[in-house]
Amino acid sequence: MAADSARPSGDGTSRAVAWVAPTVATLACLLVWEAAVRWFGVPIYLLPAPSGIVYKMFADYRIFYVQAIPTLSAILIGFGMAVAIGVPIATFMVYSPLFRHSVEALLITAQVLPKVALAPLFIVWFGFGLLPKVLMTFLIAFFPVVIDSVIGLASVRPESLMLVRSMGASRWKAFWKIRLPYALPSMFGGFKVAITFAVVGTLVAEFVGSDSGLGYVLVVARGDLDTLTVFAAIGWLVVIGFFFYYAVELLEKFVLRNRGRSRAHELGAGL
């Protein structure tokens, strides 16, 4: 165990440092916050102390648990759709310049469009259920998935493709065995951005109009000036965000487990 934690991770720092440093930094921030609130006697409706927030998160866990389910569902389904639709679209974009030129402007328009402004319309169109949340989440998570997938799929070395063509490989095989594996690191980069966007997307939808979810809890609690519940809901959203992010990262580690460290990465780490 000791030997394991001393082994350097990808960027040259030891694993112990990689764990201890962020933990200490986070704890330090929370401690300052806690001390400040107690020292200055800040009223709880303005800013509760972290200890109080954590206590509330667990004391009212039943409410949060029930309300987390629609939020989690919307995040997962929206993100899943972004991947399931985004990756094939990216693939078509890489293989067909015509398709690429056709959709590029549309994609960018969809991205720069302030989607928050669309949220009220979604309610008009789709009502209060899961659907408007999923759509909002999908819309926000879609862009990074497509962009990073295109970058990844286009990054394959032409020589590698020539090589497999000289082996008589079909396009299909060349895609599965060469192009896709080449693209995976970049694609996972996009997925990681997308999953954090997805959390925001669901929250936006719940804010604007919904009758369930952690966002809904937040809006109601704010109306009641129940700042402690607001922070407790935010606390759970942070937990959810971390959970999903690390779930994607774990999946990435698993899928890319054989890649090792590329030498370019080693050299670039210090720059």
Place this chain on the structure above:
Amino acid sequence: MGSAAAPLIRVRSVSKTFRAGRALVPALEDLSIEVQPGEFVSLVGPSGCGKTSLMMIIGGLIEADRGEVTIHGEQVKGPFTNLGIAFQSPELLDWRTSLQNILLQIEMRDLPVREYRAGALRLLSEVGLEGFADKYPYELSGGMRQRVALCRALVHDPEILLLDEPFGALDALTRDQMNYDLQRIWLEKRKTAILVTHSIEEAVWMSDRVLVMTPRPAKVAADIAIDLPRPRDLEIKTSPTFNEYTGRIRRIFGDLGVFRMGEARRGG
């Protein structure tokens, strides 16, 4: 080599011009070569003259603007697959071990991987990489990667070998060793091989014939048959005949103005 036999590979008046932004780069112009079955031919020429482009055109991987390539009398259109190719860079896949990289050749051809495993391992040991079968490319040195790439070009026992500077990243000693190993493999199987190299010594030592290329756009400046007995050992490099060949090729390059020696001459 029986001159009566029909050439296996025939490149006829091939031209290729690349477009780099606005500029046109003529890489090959009206280039013709013939390679007999079982012949080992080397291409030597200044950097950037169009050797790699020629190899790609022979393999059907890029298209010539004019002219044609025939193999077995049939025009090459699209990738020719009875072929083992080693690119100038190793082109190993990061996520595959040495052995898996070699066996990619077999997988892509839908051949039974299990039957070729032993052959792949034997090739690895023949190029001095015994025990490296399960290493990933990032665990190998540059020269080791090139050797793995060479094994991948050989594993399916192709009729034709296209080797684009496969030993470029090797030190002189390993290079001699690799030349030796390749000669042994070649003598065993008598593949038709085209080798691109920057080393005049390597070209002469390896080949039945050396084609000396002009600067861009590439043409064949000289076609030199190497009449040295096989199997050749490294001693032969010190023989007068050998040095006559290398000297001749250097002189041809000199006449083509490939060497820029003005400064040194003036200084001396």
